[in-house]
Amino acid sequence: MINNEEITTNGSIFPLGWLDSLRVFFIEVGEISRFTLRFFKEVFIPRYEFKALVKQSYIIGYKSLPLIAITGLIIGLVLTIQARPTMAQFGAESWIPSMVSISIIREMGPVMVAVIFAGKVGSGIGAELASMKVTEQIDAMEVSGINPFKYLVVTRVMATTLMLPMLVTAADAISLVGAYVGVNLKGSISFHLFFLQVFSNLSFSDVIPAIIKTFFFGFSIGIVSCYKGYNANRGTEGVGEAANSAVVIGSLLVFIIDMIAVQLTSLIY
Amino acid sequence: MGIPLVEIEHLSKSFGSNRVLEDINLQLDPGENLVVFGKSGSGKSVLIKCLVGLMQPDGGCVKLFGEDIARLKTAELNVLRKKVGFLFQSAALYDSMTVRENLEFPLRDMKARSIADVEGLVKESLRNVGLEEAIDKMPSELSGGMIKRVGLARTLIMKPEIILYDEPTTGLDPITSREISQLIVDIQKKYNTAAIIITHDVACAKITSNRMLIIKDGVINATGTYAELSVSENEWIHSFFI
CATH class of the missing domain: 1.20.5 (Single alpha-helices involved in coiled-coils or other helix-helix interfaces)
Known part of the structure; x- marks a missing residue:
């Protein structure tokens, strides 16, 4: 050396x-x-920690809903406002509902929500487990004969895997409402006609792969956050580092999985 | 006297090039309070963590209730762990749970217990440490002494045969330290438990110990009762008791 x-x-x-x-x-x-x-x-x-799973699903899913809803609404609104001038140049304003809905449901919704989820939930899990680790709470579970991995990790990973698809579905729906508002800012289209145009151009091949990949997003965010927290080094510095790296690696994995999912989807459909 | 509750033979543990414990031999008999005494960083806490399998020793043998824990599967070790209480230095209360939930948590695998049984056990444990009124408080609402007491109540709820105390009086004022030390003795008498008490607090050692081991640089330097060690002619040992 x-x-x-x-x-x-x-x-x-x-x-x-x-x-x-x-x-x-x-x-x-x-x-x-x-x-x-x-x-x-x-x-x-066994033993299956259903009670802890429900509690984590509530914390991870339900408590993330307001943030996801606001983000979803803004994505739909902004995407529509940004798309309008370009579409207008080609006289294709009537295609805005279809274009926006496909963008949201295929890509924008899942990826944006997953990245926000990694930031909010991933950092929370990373910091919480790291804090439990450095204050010997995980050791305390272990010495009392309770499997901390099952109680803390399995429930959280299950909750992130199950909740993210639900949040993405909710965010997609709210985004479309945002898009409807965006279209009506400089134009006029009825709610019924807007959604008729949205759904006439959407197929299962748009929706299903997009939902399936969110399970993988949720799983990877959960695993990485739990891994970082569960294996944190001693001290408060370790807590910050676990939270930070959970977000960074979680977000990066979302994009990597998305890239793979897009390739696979284009092969299948 | 029956088989020792704890037997440690030739235990050694290193972290990298730092040898923390070397050729440690000790035995804990039923009903005995054994104080492991020494300066900070002498490997005392590592010793009891090796004892319950939280750390793996590099060499030697640890027997709990006559069984070598290195040969046990996790499920078998967990059965033994339920007979051993562990009071951590920070008490390690689950900070997202109330005092009641903290105490109920170790009982969750005992399916046969009814809600009334669990409630009774929780209240009894809190009564033992004089903290019944704190049952619905969060750990963040408790003082340092109260946290230690709740930690002790959580340890007691499983009715352990052995209790391991890791620095039970660290960070407490002398009056609260004395109260906690006296509580350790009261619990030993009431439940006939055996205990290993890791401490560098002479007052705590004096109150709680039946027998003492002094660790220096990872090696057992001296053994004896408090009375014997306090009049040791060895200058280093004597310096603790001045």
């Missing part, structure tokens, strides 16, 4: 930081994979 550099077998020199980062990255991927495997092992073994 020469200062901050390391000589490889073929004689070339790489900065040690770069190699270390790569090594840490692969270790982290391995650890998250192991954590995910443990989740699948624990999820099917």
